[in-house]
Amino acid sequence: MxxxxxxxxxxxxxxxxxxxxxxxxxxxxxxxxxxxxxxxLSTRIGPQAGLLAPSFSLKGSEDSVYSVGGTRDKAVMVNFWASWCDPCQQEAPELNAIAEQYKEVLDIYGINVTSYDYKPNAERFIKKYNITFPTMFDLKGDVFAKYNGAVFPTNVLIDKNGVISEIILGTLSREELEKKIIKLTQP
Structure with missing residues (x-):
């Protein structure tokens, strides 16, 4: 040829x-x-209600790795916090109680945005409030940035399909938060 x-x-x-x-x-x-x-179900990813939650994996304070993104067995609430944040301090005991009460249908992941905090202070916060749900350290603030984080606390409610149900800026009363969790976890 x-x-x-x-x-x-x-x-x-x-x-x-x-x-x-x-x-x-x-x-x-x-x-x-x-x-x-x-x-x-949405096929778009982004930090907005109705979209798939941006995925991430972070190492927890006890060296386990926790991930968000895609379908899962339970709904998840991602709680972005800082140790110096007064509303975060007020919310911590309530989140502990909610984590225990809804443990069969909801995971709560506490994420200290360490780029806005000091890790030893965050570790003291975890001990002081006896945080029982998994806590992670977002050392560079990358995960917080994926969710367009702006205030502390920020709570992101994500259903079992990995879709963001709601992003809550600041705190809510326990009753208001529980209503949202019940709605999030209903089959």
């Missing part, structure tokens, strides 16, 4: 490959839209 025929065959194979790739790529958003219509 001469060089011109080889070149023509190579160009034709490349054109066919690009054509197949284009068709496949253009078909994918339609499949995502059909999935969303059939299941009612």
């Amino acid at each position: 001469n060089a011109v025929k080889k070149r023509n065959l190579t160009v034709m194979a490349l054109v066919i490959f690009l054509l197949i790739l284009t068709v496949w790529h253009n078909r994918e958003p339609e499949a995502a839209a059909v999935f969303q219509q059939q299941t009612g």
